[in-house]
Amino acid sequence: MIIKKPYSQLTNRDLDILNILWNSENALTASAIAASQDGLTINTVQAELRKLLKMDLIKIADIVYSGTVLCRSYLPTVSSKEFALAQFADEFRQLQSEISTTSLVATLLEQETDDSKRTQEIEKLEELLQNYKNSPKK
Secondary structure (H helix, E strand, O other): OOOOOOOOOOOHHHHHHHHHHHOOOOOEEHHHHHHOOOOOOHHHHHHHHHHHHHOOOEEEEEEEEEOOEEEEEEEEOOOHHHHHHHHHHHHHHHHOOOOOHHHHHHHHHHHOOOHHHHHHHHHHHHHHHHHHHHOOOO
């Protein structure tokens, strides 16, 4: 899943909450999120959760009991990998007039220190490029 919207307006607090959700194996309530990190208050977490819900970065997973009170539990709708790739793609779109796709790919390949992994990546890229060449034009 590729995220089309840029999320550059996210704050560090938004990212803190997303990271807490990404690192949890289960859906979390606002109170569980607030308790998982020093400096987070329930009011801040609830405000941030509303914002993340509007942006479709999280969803309500379930209504659960927290003690005797019913509350919502939340899950991320995108993985941390998908999110990071979307952020990277957004940054690249903004720099595309200065950096070519070819130079970006070459630089990324140069960063790979394992020759066998670099060779595997090049083979995957060759296959991807061939598929692009053979696909009908849109």
